[in-house]
Amino acid sequence: MLEVRNITKTIDTFALKNISFEVTQGEYFVLLGKSGVGKTVLLEIISGLLEPDNGHIILDGHDVTKEKIQKRHIGIVYQDKALFPHLSVQENLSYPLRCRRVSRKEIYTRIEQLAEDIGFMPLLKRKPETLSSGEAQRVALARTLATEPKCLLLDEPISSLDIQAKSEIRALLRRINRSGQTMIHVTHDYEEAISLATRIAVMEDGKISQVGSPYEVFQHPKSEFVAKFIGIKNIFKGELRNSGNELAEFVTEGKRFFILSDKESGTGSMVLRGEDITISNTNLQTSARNTFKGIITDIEMDRLSSEVTVDIGIEMSALITRDSMKKLCLRLGKEVWINFKATAPRYIEE
Amino acid sequence: MQLNNKNHILELKKPDxxxxxxxxxxGLVLLFIIAPLAGMFINSSLGGLLDAAKDDAVQKSIWLTLWVxxxxxxxLAIFAIPFSYLLARKNFPLKRLITGIVDLPIVIPHTAAGIAILGVISRNSVIGKLAKEIDFSFVGNPAGIMVAMAxxxxxxxxxxxxxxxxxxxERLEKAALTLGATPIRVFFTISxxxxxxSVLSGLIMMWARGLSEFGxxxxxxxxPMVTPVLIFERFSSFGLKYARPVAALFIIVCLVIFIILRLLAENKNARS
Incomplete structure (x- = not known):
């Protein structure tokens, strides 16, 4: 449906290098990357606001790289909403329709329809400055949807919203996508990506380093960068010793872990998600091949879960529920056991 | 906003x-500006002002000055406003030189500017000769005055x-483009x-500066005599006493118009 082919762009010190990916009809495609990695520039190239140095944008089989912005049928919604401050909500919404010379009567019907769908009927007469951030984002979305874009580009549409508005807008975006709208959403927030995406592309240093389903990207990060970026805290550099006959061993700072890997011996990183580590007060006999004694050095509480850091010679973070925290009476300085299966960690070679 | 006001008051309470x-x-700076003007009004009688207002030559010259x-x-706005947009948005070679050129009329002596303009529009110049073809002359004509003022x-x-x-x-302009507006439409509906x-304020300032041009x-x-020239003529022929009421009257007329324009501009802004 939309194909980005070998896009290259250099602006001052920053560069997009040979970016390629394809988005299929109705897909929710998330570009995940740190701020400043060039995500917005890429969106502006797709929408036609910027011209790439090299490469092509193919929309429905047509090369639109040189096509005028107005004729591309690609809509973009910015993080700061970009509502026109001198126009009322209604005028903002009718702006794209007026550009298309839609009749007054039809503009009125379409705006009413949109306001009802997106849910901001009472706001029509208001000025953008009087809207809450969530309301403004709804209006900005509706304004772009009024153009009936073939592909909707979203530039960090949720980041600047408060928690309540965040979940509302997320639900709205999902609903818009389910109605068949193809969407490309850029964000630095991996939870947002996991919650919305059908596929994720990870951007790193001006390049796309991994494309896959949220599960693939999250569970099987291809590089240390991806692992670090999506918030996996247990990343250790070390050496893999794999004889090929039995379980491989990963050695780091004098600690040995059993790890299931078909990679050859060598240096690399072991990543382990906090959710895969269990904590107990005694040394339990389980099927887990990795069991270590350590001392709790840090506890970071979240709304539902706690991240417990245990020093077993090296520090490991386990994510456990607050309920378990209470039952096990975990506190700083307490001696505990941690366990994880050899199938849990992932080895990423260098 | 309220907090700011509060801080402001606190600051005023304890000046160091x-x-x-x-x-x-x-205070001295303000006095420097206000004292001569106030002196002029104090020294000109109401009768003198009324006489000046009734004077046909004065009326004609004020009217001429205002409209020209x-x-x-x-x-000039038709050309200057799109040009200002370019200067604000685009980077191009020699941009600094060009912005410098724009400021030239402020820094050169205005009589020198007059001489320079005369070189371009006098009867012997190319433009002057062309104008002569249609039996028109800039010199001694409101059109020439207009060129000098502008x-x-x-x-x-x-x-x-x-x-x-x-x-x-710039993002608002980009958003408008992606919503299907042509660049021209974006300029007129958004930019x-x-x-x-600021544009209106620039227009008012240009007009005001044009009104007061003498050199x-x-x-x-x-x-035909614009008011600054008339004031000078009254002064050099009849003395301070005769020039003062015309000057005072001209200042009053200008002030009233500017205040009205400013209020209108602010109202418009408040509404939008």
């Missing part, structure tokens, strides 16, 4: 020595409008309305 010193300096400056401002006052419009355009977030306050105008046209 430095602040008192600065306030005193500010206005016409020059509006005509020349010296144009930087006020360009600089004002440029600042206005620069303050419009210009959002920069309007460049007198080189090009002693007649």
């Amino acid at each position: 020595i430095r602040e008192l010193f600065f306030i005193a300096m500010g 400056s206005m016409a020059g401002t509006l005509i 020349f010296v006052s144009l930087p006020f419009l360009i600089n004002g409008a440029r600042e206005g355009f620069a303050s419009v977030p 210009l309305p959002l920069a309007w306050r 460049a105008v007198i080189v090009i046209a002693y007649h």
